[in-house]
Amino acid sequence: MPCGSLSSNVYNEYRSNLRQLATEEASMTLEGQVQAYADRLGRPIIVFDADFTVIAFSVHDQDVDHARLAIILSHKGSSRARESIRDYRVGQARDPVRIPPLEGGQSRLVAPVRHEGRLVGYLSSTIPEDDESAYADDDELRERRAQIGLLLAAMALGNREDEDRARRLLAALLEGNDGQRVRAADELLTSGLLSPVPHYTVISIATPPRAEPSSATLRLVLDRALSSIPVFPTLKAVGAVLGSEAVLLVPYEIDTERLSALLAQPAFSGLHAGAGGAHAPLSGVHRSLREARIALRGGDAGRVARWPELGLDRLLLQLPLEDLALADLPDAVRRLLDAQSGPDLAQTLETYLDCGCDAQRTALTLHVHRSTLYYRLDRVRAVADVDLADGKVRRELHTGLRVATLAGLR
DSSP states (O other), rough: GGGGGGGGHHHHHHHHHHHHHHHHHHOHHHHHHHHHHHHTTTTEEEEEEOOOBBBEEOOOSSSSOHHHHHHHHTTTTOOHHHHHHHHGGGGOOSSSSOOOOTOOOOEEEEEEEEEEEEEEEEEEEOTTTTTTGGGGGOOOHHHHHHHHHHHHHHHHHHHHHHHHHHHHHHHHHHSSSSHOOOOOOOHHHHTTTOOOOOOOOOEEEEEEETTOHHHHHHHHHHHHHHHHBSSSSSOOOOOETTTTEEEESSOHHHHHHHHHHHHTSSSGGTOOOEEOBBSSSGGGHHHHHHHHHHHHOOTTOOOEEEEEGGGTTTHHHTTGGGOOGGGGGGHHHHHHHHHHHHHHHHHHHHHHHTTTTOHHHHHHHTHHHHHHHHHHHHHHHHTOOOOOTTTTHHHHHHHEEEEETTOOOO
């Protein structure tokens, strides 16, 4: 019976019994059980949980095909592999199921792993094409799958409890009052969910305003981010989905390139991230969340906006940008954006101002001849009716164009 349908007392008894059984079986760890299964089978294996995350794998002391190596290194089954396991209804089968080769790889034998009738994972091995003995399944293999199933069930239960605890503590730490923040900080550190370090940073991952990402997408990107972005993998980070955003609390500098690469994947289309500044003590890290959310407003899909690098945008992003209209912009900016060639002229002007009004550098940045740049700047002067030699005018134009971008008016 699924845990969600059990009464509280029965569920607690089930949890206690499961842990006791897992402890008794722990004389041989999951890794040991997996290796013993592979030895009995005569082939290397990979064990996935029910969500196709790689939980364990045996020694691969022979040539490994690229697809299998990619799965081991990424800790996640490929989308094609997941689809084939579903297509061949491995989750509904009693015995191992043969799956034909994918994209020039080898055939696989995938066995469902269960505990008390509930699917908790899959066990996958490659099989030689002409070896009928590879399909053999005996009592010892079935018993070892049952033992692996018990350990996977215990791990899943522990993971759910850790996730629930992390969500509760993060909510208290980031959104509670002073007392709640101090208590949550102490529990996160004493429980071992978070590593103690001099400072902490918060990252918020979400979609643009008025867009609603699915909770499943947020949970997936959270899981992938926690496993892929740490600069120091030995330090423990914690994360949770809070409302419509995935929030990560990290005790290290993040690898923004890895996070950007993660957000660029098709599965996370439309998501972007904001990273706050580093704060200490832990009970004061709610300030980093505020900064991350502000940075998030100015980020682009698939990219990471970092509070320390925002500059003037720190102030501009705290304006009620959603209430602004073209009429609220300075007249010169509005004339420029209203002009028929406005977008090209606006981009040229903004790049020129970004480059400190250095014509040579601007032309190189825009990949145009300098005479083309001078022509466009003359057009800007005429259309916007401005004197670009006036410092106050340049400041007004530069700030106005940036506000128009942040407000979605360009």
